[in-house]
Amino acid sequence: MKQDGDGAGLPACFVSNHEGFLGSMKRFIRDFVVTEIDVHGQQVNAAAAPAAPHCSQKSNSRCKQDWQVAEEHPFSADCRFDLTISSPDTLDLSMILGQAVSEQLEQFVVSLRDDVMEEDGGGDNPGNKELSLGSFTDKYQRANVHRAVRHCFPFLMTVTIQPEIRVREDPDYRELSQLVSEEEAEDFFRFIDAKVQDSSYTFHPDDNKEHRTAVHHFLNRRFGKLVETKSFGEHERTAISVRLRERGRPKKRSADERKEEDVYTAFTLCKENLETLEAISYMAATLGVLPSDFTYAGTKDKRAVTYQSMVVKKVSPQRLMEKRAEFEKRGMRLSQIRSVAEPLKLGRLQGNHFDLVVRNVRPHGAEEAHGGAEKQRHLAALVEEALENVKARGFVNYYGPQRFGTGQGVQSDQVGLALLQEDMVTAVRLFFSPEDGDDPQSQAKRHFLQTDNAKESLALMPVSKARERLMLRALNRYGTGPEGCAKAWLSLPHGMRVFYPHAYCSRVWNEAVAHRLATLGHKVRQGDLVWRQGAEKVDDNEESSAAKIHVVTEQEEQQGVYSLAQVLLPMPGNTVKYPENGVGAWYRERLARDGLESCRFRVGSLKMNLPGCYRPLLANLCNLTYHLHSKEEGAGQVLTLNFDLDSSCYATICLREIMKCDP
Structure with a gap:
């Protein structure tokens, strides 16, 4: 070695x-x-x-x-977390509406929230205010505007007056937010708008029966044709659960629109100098669908020419072919366009x-x-x-430097450690650490760290930096304290949030490999982990994979039963077992050094769970x-x-x- x-x-x-x-x-x-x-x-x-x-x-x-x-x-996504873009948050509204209209919408939202707070003092009635987002002649683009605006701002309702789209405060949201917390109201309206088949939403436990009855009455009166509600649990743990009815879809959807929902088109994407998510955002805006309508097996490097499979929902092969020339102008070439029966699953590649x-x-x-x-x-x-x-x-x-963010002063694993320590403010400030240089992104980050002014920093942040803009928008809305910073992290899709703790775990894994080779050499040792004979393949269930791990015995070490290529090391998590030799002790000491000796690898406030996984020492x-x-x-x-x-x-x-x- x-x-x-x-x-x-x-x-x-x-x-x-x-x-x-x-x-x-x-x-x-x-x-x-x-x-x-x-x-x-x-x-x-x-x-x-x-x-x-x-x-x-x-x-x-x-x-x-x-x-x-x-x-x-x-x-x-080597530990099988969901990387599919789950919401239109990943497509910045400025890409759909244009920078000027997007800023007008943000100002409109701020003024609405101010009016709500001042209404008792004789302020304007927020329900009387409207904002025009402009005219959209393409029906796909209109649909994209409606869904994206409502997801980013659940308290708004969008109205089409052909071909203009206007927004105003949603009175149903206002009524519900007086019965439950604002966070619950937002989550419920996102649930309603997504209309995911067989999905449900559960409000926080409520021990007040009269209050639960009022919530039930509101939901049945306003959404009874779409959902059904029930209470479950006992005493102070009783909660209201809302489930979409089996055939609960808005009646206004036409037969053609229902048919479109089931259309899947596969293609091979060739891109140059573009991140996968960046390419998807542009294609979604051009086609008038959401980023979540695209599925793929894995993301690809930016500074490269890459070929990968993708499937897009609600877009026919003919329509995709019509847009190929527009995509080519942005460094994307589409080929092998064809109809398929289902979306592509993350990890479906060799x-x-x-x-x-x-x-x-x-x-x-x-x-x-x-x-x-x-x-x-x-x-x-x-x-x-x-x-x-x-x-x-x-x-x-090893995990490569791309895992940790190349060229950054503060790397992603440091942000992930702060999140695992549940120090949301530190995590946000590390996230906004600028790189050396005076590029617009670094200027915006530097301005935020110096002033704590998220609104001004958002105006400076380039439109292409979707994650940074999402965070700044949330910080502007909720503040830069611990609660505001937690909500800023929640504004990112789950796959983006969980990347940072995974980067930390990857750093620990890299160091564990170096320690294992430096102290135990290239021979398989007692206490090392390998797959059980005949169990080399992992199921989708991480918990079941732990049962397939075998700990090398002293006799097996002496007989040379296993080779170094069969040795596994765990990515830290809450379902893995650690080696039963000096490497296991090293893991415990390493995590304790970062204050994670009792870490359960769950961050409840950010809805993150890290089960861990096993990775071969050699490739x-x-x-x-x-x-x-x-x-x-x-x-x-x-x-x-x-x-x-x-x-x-x-x-x-x-x-x-x-x-x-x-x-």
Whole structure:
């Protein structure tokens, strides 16, 4: 084992002792091409180029990691949390309405809330106020405006006076908010507006029977055709539950609209220099649907050319094809457009195929980037040794720097630790830590930290920064104290919120691997964790996976029953077991050092639960091909690489093992 430090904040334990080489990656976007491999082992752009079959147990018995669900992207999901965009919050209203109208709407909302507080003092009746959002001739765009506005501001009602859309205070919301808390009223109206089949909503427990009766009467009077209510529980734990009726849909929906709800269109998305969520937001705005109508198997890196499968709901193949030219202007190309029967599930992929270019390849410590024939032969030998070693032995399965937010002064794992400590104010301030430089985003963050003025900071924040704008909007509305900061975090979709605690757990996992290799070496030791024989595949139920974990015995260590490639380490969580050797003690000490010795890995106020999962200590690449060659005179040697990785593995970490440096 070779061990060094690096500049990326990652431990550097290596499996092989080869020398490696230097080189530069991602000098051009097309130097890094990522293509999803579907569950059938085919690359998703196979119609455009023949796909090499993904590794299987027959071709390489060490490639058994397809049970993990993750991607080389900050929003990876290897512990099976829901990454699907669950609300139109991820599509900034300024993208739908335009910056000027979006700001007018925010001012209108603030004035309404002020009027509500002053009404008893003789102020204007909020119900008399209206705001025009403009005219929208496209019915899909109108539908998007209605749903997005009502989700962001549940206390508003939207009215169409063809083709204009106006907003005013919803009197039903006002009445309900006088019976229950404002938070409950907002959540209930979002539940009503979503109309998810077989869903239900439960109000907080209420021991006042007369008050419960008043709530029942209101709900039945205003929403009786859509929902049914009941009380359950005993004494002070009695609560009202509301369930959508089986056929409870608004009667105004036409037959064509009902038919549209069941339309699913699949396609392959090729994007350049765009995050997956950014691409979805633009497509949703163009098509007049919500981001939540898009499903995908996994997110992809931004600074790359990527191919991935997607399915969009309520959009026909013909309509999607009509919009292809508009998408191409934004660096998105759609192909293999076709009708399908159902959405795509997160994690429905075997892995990713990588086509990479490493430029200016040279030996470590070399003064010249290239030279005579002897130097070229020496370099070729270094490259061959490195690649063949990693092909045979694999690499340490670290989470890559993308997991923690590259280029940030405060990284995501630090934000996640503050959230696990339930210190919401610190978490918000860490979230808004600016990067070095004077770009608009950093200016807006710096202004917020210096002034605590969320409204002014929102005006400075670029429209493209959806997460930051959502947080600032909530902070402006609820304040910057502990409660306001908690509501600001709740304004982010669940997949975005949970990313930060997962980043912290990933950091701990990386450090645990380095400790395990440094103290116990490359042999399987008593107390290590492996999958039980015949139980290598994980079910969707994390709790059942814990029962499939086997603790290596002293006899098994002596007999060499297991290899290092079979050793697992847990991601911290509330359903995992820890190794029963020095590594388990290290986990406890590490968590205690951060004040998490009694952490249950649940943050109730943010509706987050981290069950944890198991990740193999080693990963392996498959279907490797490579070629070292010279480009134009003076450009040095160029290495082209082609290989497959399972879905939880990072190409940058694989290259790190190959090159013995950060690519």
